[in-house]
Amino acid sequence: MNTKPFNGKAIYNPSGKAGEYSYWACNFYTGCSNDCAYCYCKKGVMSHVWSNAPKLKKCFKDEKHAIEVFERELMQNLPELQKYGLFFTFTSDPMLDSTIELTKSACSRCIRNNVPIKILTKRAEFSKDFIDLFEHDKNHGRSTDWIKLYAIGFTLTGHDELEPNASTNAERIKVMQKLHNAGFKTWASIEPIVDLKASLSCIEQTLGFCDLYKIGLMSGGKLPNKEELRMFVGRVCYKASAYGAKVYWKDCIKKHLGRDIISAATVDRSYNIFK
Structure with missing residues (x-):
């Protein structure tokens, strides 16, 4: 680069x-x-341009x-x-x-x-259009190689109450499975971790149809107990390895634990989901 x-x-x-x-x-x-209640864009440098309705950037x-x-x-x-x-x-x-x-x-x-x-x-509604387009191209003898260039990810926290206008976590998980079954690469942002139990549950519910997990702590939130976090990391690494999934642990987790995380499932920033 x-x-x-x-x-x-x-x-x-x-x-x-x-x-x-x-x-x-x-x-x-x-x-x-x-x-979303935890959205980092509502705070700090983005707060002065933030709203609950998307607006085209002023440079356009x-x-x-x-x-x-x-x-x-x-x-x-x-x-x-x-x-x-x-x-x-x-x-x-x-x-x-x-x-x-x-x-x-x-x-x-x-x-x-x-x-x-x-x-x-955090939306689920769009997936039908993507799957229908793929099926249409396949059924009409057109190239479907474009599917190999998509990695579609969903933020999963397990806390719908903090994401009031988003599709539910259950809906996102259901759609992730459909997309993966259709041939799309899929991944999950397990960030922020609101609580370790809910995050682990989201991971367990997506094993087998999620290719990559990116996991990070709540920005500015209360840090989890280190021993509980160590157990969480161990369980995720074990489960991901068993299903052939990869895990990227964000720096905030490694910093809180005071060590790197080494396992067969763990990847670094240079990992390419497309290869």
């Missing part, structure tokens, strides 16, 4: 905790109607301009994006009714240019 960070209007190199999710990311909107005139900028920045960084993939998105949910069309438009340009796509959402 280039040592000099790229900071475009749509595409950029995230840093800090966001950088643990992807080398490259795209943000079109700020704000999110899921209205309209959605047509946004996709023009995106395509230009995509081509400008194409070799590295083909290598590392592009994450959607850190400042909203890319699969909301109000954001999904621009997400789809951007993804179609990624597909045409062989750029892998990493989506993270």
Whole structure:
């Protein structure tokens, strides 16, 4: 990867905790109607532009301009994006009714240019369109190679009450299984950990159809008991290994434990879900 960070209007190199999710990311909107109680965007540097309704970033005139900028920045960084993939998105949910069309438009340009796509959402409704499109192409003898460029992820906390306008955790898990069965790569963001029991339950419910877990603590929240966290880590590593899944432990967990986490299931930031 280039040592000099790229900071475009749509595409950029995230840093800090966001950088643990992807080398490259795209943000079109700020704000999110899921209205999660723990959302980090409601606090700190994002708070002054945050709302419960997604708004196109001010650097874009309209959605047509946004996709023009995106395509230009995509081509400008194409070799590295083909290598590392592009994450959607850190400042909203890319699969909301109000954001999904621009997400789809951007993804179609990624597909045409062989750029892998990493989506993270709390929505379940969109999945039927993705599966129907795949089945349509397959049944009509069209190429379905594009499916290999999608890794669709769901945030799973096990606490619907903290995510009042999102699809329920149960709905997200059900959709994850359908997508995985259809052939899509699937992954889960087990972050934030609201409580260890609920997070472990989400992992156990998705074993066998989740390829990768990214696990992190609540930002600014109360840290879990170290001994309980050690037991949680051990159980997750054991269960993930048994099902052939991979686990990325975020730096906040390793820092709290005071050690690295070594197991057959554990991967580092350079892990490529597409390979």
